[in-house]
Amino acid sequence: MGFVLESVTWRANADWGRKLGYSATALSEANRRAIGLLEPIRDERETPRTPMVISGCMGPRGDGYVPGERMSSQEAADYHRAQVEVFAETAADMVSAMTMNQAEEAAGIAMAARAVGLPSAISFTVETDGRLPSGQPLNEAVEQVDAETGAAPAYYMINCAHPSHFADALEPGAPWLRRLRGLRANASALSHAELDEATELDAGDPADLARWYRELMERLPQLRVLGGCCGTDHRHVAAIAKACCGVG
Numbered sequence: 001m002g003f004v005l006e007s008v009t010w011r012a013n014a015d016w017g018r019k020l021g022y023s024a025t026a027l028s029e030a031n032r033r034a035i036g037l038l039e040p041i042r043d044e045r046e047t048p049r050t051p052m053v054i055s056g057c058m059g060p061r062g063d064g065y066v067p068g069e070r071m072s073s074q075e076a077a078d079y080h081r082a083q084v085e086v087f088a089e090t091a092a093d094m095v096s097a098m099t100m101n102q103a104e105e106a107a108g109i110a111m112a113a114r115a116v117g118l119p120s121a122i123s124f125t126v127e128t129d130g131r132l133p134s135g136q137p138l139n140e141a142v143e144q145v146d147a148e149t150g151a152a153p154a155y156y157m158i159n160c161a162h163p164s165h166f167a168d169a170l171e172p173g174a175p176w177l178r179r180l181r182g183l184r185a186n187a188s189a190l191s192h193a194e195l196d197e198a199t200e201l202d203a204g205d206p207a208d209l210a211r212w213y214r215e216l217m218e219r220l221p222q223l224r225v226l227g228g229c230c231g232t233d234h235r236h237v238a239a240i241a242k243a244c245c246g247v248g
Contacts, residue, residue, distance in 0.1 A: 001241065002051040004225060005041060007034040010059035010098055013083055028086050031056070035090040055121070056087035056095045058109055064099035064125060064160065065192040067134045073148050076108020081115070088116035096121045098184075099160045099229075101133040103141040103148075110145060110152040121182065121225075123157035128191050130169035138169045139176045146179065157182030160229045162189040162204075163212035172219060182225030183213065187232045195230060203231050210239035217244050 009031050011017075017027040038054045046052040061079060062068030071079065087095055095113045097120065100106040106122045113120035124132055124141055131137055136144075142156050156179045158166055163185050170177060187204035188195060195202070209232070217223050226244060228236045 001245065002053070003045075004096075004227070005038040005052055005054050006057045006096060007031075007038060007055065007092070008057070009034045009083070010057045013059065013061060013080065015061055024082070028082070031083055031086040032090055035087065035092050039091050053093045054091055056083075056090070056092040056118075058083060058095055058097045060100055060102070060105055064101060065133060065196065067101050067132075070102065071105055071108065073104045073107040073111060076105040077111040077115070078108075080105075080109050081112045084109070084112040084116050084118065088118055092118065094119040094121060094154065096123060096157075098123045099125045101125055103132075103134075103136060103144040106141070107145045107148040110149045114149070114152045119154040120152065121155055121157055122153045123159045123182065123184065125160040125192075126158065126166050126169070127161070128165045130166045133192070138166065139171075139174060142176045142179055151179075153179075155179060155181035155225075157184060157225060159184035160186055160192075162186045163209070163216060164189055167212075167216065170216070170220065177220060178222060180220065181222060182227075183216065183223060184225075184227040184229045185209065185212070185232075186230040187228065187236055188230060201231055203233070204236075206232075206236040206239040209236055210243035213240045214243040 012031050042052045095118050097109040110120045126138055132141055188202035226240050
């Protein structure tokens with residue numbers, strides 16, 4: 001199987017950088033170096049049977065679990081443009097916007113990526129009811145981003161939620177599901193609020209998480225990007241790969 005090499009830049013945007021004392025120049029360099037860390041890994045490990053993609057990881061302007069100040073899609077594009085422009089100057093093949101909780105901000109990132117010629121993957125997070133933290137249903141968020149951007153994202157994902165939180169929102173046969181190509185679920189079935197208050201890591205059960213993935217792949221054969229989010233490690237990824245290899 002192939003592999004997505006994701007940069008450690010989820011928090012490397014202006015607001016979070018400012019809180020840590022980064023100047024704009026230092027923040028750009030941090031993003032640039034993060035992509036550079038992945039190049040020798042790809043050079044060493046990539047083969048014709050295991051292609052590798054370098055992805056510049058992006059996150060929301062504010063808290064991934066709590067929708068912050070609402071921006072229009074254009075305002076979000078303007079805000080995130082600086083990080084996207086740096087990725088466009090590196091070996092990054094794409095950008096992945098992770099743990100997005102508002103459709104407008106997600107659309108803005110997709111617009112900014114398109115403007116610099118990079119494909120984008122948009123990944124939403126959901127609460128235990130399968131809705132975004134903003135309260136918007138998942139399907140409506142995907143449809144809104146596609147409508148506002150002319151279907152700019154290469155594909156959509158779900159991350160930072162346990163499969164039990166969103167399985168019921170994946171109605172078989174719904175047209176928008178064709179756009180859903182990736183899952184990076186939490187190991188834990190706890191809610192975002194419970195995870196925020198937790199004092200110990202909840203690693204869940206790797207085998208149970210893999211069973212969820214296999215069931216979802218049987219329902220959604222278009223899934224191609226499988227991984228993990230909070231609480232997951234190499235055990236979960238190995239179990240998922242074993243359970244899902246050849247499915248779909």
